[in-house]
Ligand code: FAD
């Protein structure tokens with residue numbers, strides 16, 4: 001990317017880049033149909049084309065590309081999970097993210113900030129130490145730090161003792177990063193389109209046609225499309241689409257809200273997360289504070305914003321950064337989080353032979369976009385689920401073999 005940027009800077013002209021070819025007719029058949037044009041669907045298409053030479057691929061989205069949770073997330077990327085399976089999986093993603101702007105020739109504004117998960121209770125300190133040890137054992141940079149070091153990394157954080165939940169320690173994860181979420185989807189889509197992959201927006205999949213336990217076509221609002229294989233990557237609609245394919249998922253769909261403040265001068269370098277206060281914040285490149293909390297207290301298919309969320313979150317933010325009292329909230333929104341019982345995703349095989357699942361991304365799937373896309377593409381191309389995805393198989397729920405990430409998934413669910 002730096003070379004591309006320098007070349008661009010010295011150009012005499014700055015022509016607008018057309019990333020996606022114009023919309024085309026939907027063919028009546030493709031080797032692979034990907035349902036869902038979020039970051040995950042676009043990434044899978046990109047890796048199918050670039051790593052496996054599979055280009056007869058259509059990505060179908062009921063709305064616009066990257067308009068689902070990809071557009072709504074707070075863009076935190078990290079690998080400081082709790083289980084070895086989780087740490088290995090997300091660490092591969094962080095590695096891919098670091099090189100992604102160069103690989104896609106598309107600036108995703110990857111910004112390594114360091115990630116601090118605050119511990120306000122003895123049991124939280126224990127969990128942070130546990131995570132730090134598992135992380136280090138697997139080669140992921142994480143350590144437990146205390147007041148002096150926290151103050152050095154984030155001098156504006158209130159570390160006094162006379163508050164409701166004093167900060168006792170923090171899990172410090174230097175590779176923690178943010179990126180431009182839209183650019184991740186657009187960059188993957190543009191890269192895939194250059195290899196001939198088709199993207200069909202405003203094309204809702206309304207049914208899955210099966211014969212003898214195999215999927216043979218998808219029904220869409222623009223007609224029926226035959227297909228060799230299907231990847232389902234619809235995030236907050238996973239249960240609805242899986243039901244069309246004839247199986248049930250152990251998922252509850254719950255809104256997750258977030259908001260941004262007016263732009264402020266840069267004062268916050270690291271990403272700050274507090275599970276006890278149900279609040280997290282980072283400062284974007286344009287100075288806005290990107291803030292969020294835990295999921296809403298009830299399942300719902302809806303993306304409305306609520307005053308409750310904003311009031312609660314702001315009270316907690318002020319406990320961490322009391323000087324923000326006069327700062328205005330600029331925008332608020334929600335996405336639909338597909339929550340699994342163990343706070344880990346579900347990827348790979350389904351009860352339908354050639355129908356592959358990329359689901360259960362709850363509040364944690366943006367960071368997994370590269371690894372999931374790459375490994376799902378490998379699965380479809382080879383017909384074999386790679387080892388790194390095996391722990392996340394759908395059958396783990398009936399085998400009592402869950403990948404428990406509740407303590408590391410996000411801000412305390
Ligand atoms: P999406 O981007 O939602 O794409 C799915 C697409 O499927 C959508 O575009 C939708 O239109 C389409 N679709 C649905 N049904 C159909 C149909 N029947 N036919 C055709 N198309 C269909 N994760 C992190 O790692 N870090 C974070 O900081 C983070 N913060 C978050 C904050 C919020 C407020 C929210 C809501 C989520 C957050 N997440 C975060 C989670 C993350 O956003 C998601 O897990 C991730 O974006 C999922 O990507 P996706 O491509 O699978 O889904």
Ligand code: PYC
Nearest residue numbers: 074076363364409410
């Ligand atoms: O997965 O780190 C995360 C996250 C933060 C906020 C929502 N998800």
